[in-house]
Amino acid sequence: MKSNKKHLSSGIAIGVVGTLVASAVVGVTIVYTGAYNVAATEDHQPLARWALETTMKTSVADRASSIEPPEFSVQMISSGGREYQAMCQHCHGGPGVEKSEWARGILPQPPHLPDVVTEWQAREVFWLVKHGVRMSAMPAFGPTHDDEQIWALTAFVMQLPGMTAQRYAEFGQGNSAAGHH
Ligand code: HEC
The missing domain is CATH 1.10.760.10 (Cytochrome c-like domain)
Known part of the structure; x- marks a missing residue:
């Protein structure tokens, strides 16, 4: 029982860290690839x-x-x-x-x-x-x-x-x- 709980919480921790890493990768990709349009003719969503x-x-x-x-x-x-x-x-x-x-x-x-x-x-x-x-x-x-x-x-x-x-x-x-x- 105890170790199940431990597994569950470490699973959640991995999920959280994984999501953070994935968002960081997306962020850095946008910064370096020019995917984001900075034109002053394009308004934000x-x-x-x-x-x-x-x-x-x-x-x-x-x-x-x-x-x-x-x-x-x-x-x-x-x-x-x-x-x-x-x-x-x-x-x-x-x-x-x-x-x-x-x-x-x-x-x-x-x-x-x-x-x-x-x-x-x-x-x-x-x-x-x-x-x-x-x-x-x-x-x-x-x-x-x-x-x-x-x-x-x-x-x-x-x-x-x-x-x-x-x-x-x-x-x-x-x-x-x-x-x-
Ligand atoms: C080079 C252009 C520019 C100059 C010069 C300028 N402003 Fe602005 N001002 C802006 C822009 C652009 C915004 C809108 C900012 C936003 O919405 O994020 C703004 C917003 C404002 C606002 C808020 C209004 C609102 O509802 O958005 C006030 C008040 C204001 N300016 C006063 C002044 C005053 C007083 C001066 C002169 C001392 C001045 N501004 C000079 C570009 C300028």
């Missing part, structure tokens, strides 16, 4: 795409949960607006402005931010801009921008939903006109 998107959402929400946003001032919004047009508009567009032509070839596609910002809280936008999103074209701005600049960008991004094209254009003029409306 729907299940993998769903898993990646959901992982991004929960990962950002968790990591950003302890960040305290400052009060947003008119100056922050206006300097953030200028910076947004220099750093983000190519990929994300803006009210009345389409993303650059080359940005249409990025996968996953950078979303038109005015349409999706309402899904995110300010602390999450701050986190995304500071740290970027690995394995996507979303850059980390933390290495080149201090927290104050990133909060200014965030303050501006939070104003995007419902902003008119005319108001958006005023931020690019590099003067304080945007603050007077």
Whole structure:
């Protein structure tokens, strides 16, 4: 009886190890043979795409949960607006402005931010801009921008939903006109 149990558990152990070895062999084969298509014209299978998107959402929400946003001032919004047009508009567009032509070839596609910002809280936008999103074209701005600049960008991004094209254009003029409306 005792030795039967032992046989059974060592059988299971062999099965588990065998499965692990087999998956490792499949993994290494994919890595070395080029069987996996890395083209940016081929999206992931729907299940993998769903898993990646959901992982991004929960990962950002968790990591950003302890960040305290400052009060947003008119100056922050206006300097953030200028910076947004220099750093983000190519990929994300803006009210009345389409993303650059080359940005249409990025996968996953950078979303038109005015349409999706309402899904995110300010602390999450701050986190995304500071740290970027690995394995996507979303850059980390933390290495080149201090927290104050990133909060200014965030303050501006939070104003995007419902902003008119005319108001958006005023931020690019590099003067304080945007603050007077
Ligand atoms: C080179 C292209 C590129 C630039 C420049 C860029 N982004 Fe992104 N961004 C992306 C891509 C691609 C995603 C989608 C990532 C994903 O879904 O995995 C993204 C996602 C985001 C998101 C999350 C939106 C969502 O629902 O997916 C925010 C917020 C964001 N970017 C803000 C910014 C801001 C602010 C800037 C400028 C400081 C910026 N990005 C510059 C490519 C870019």
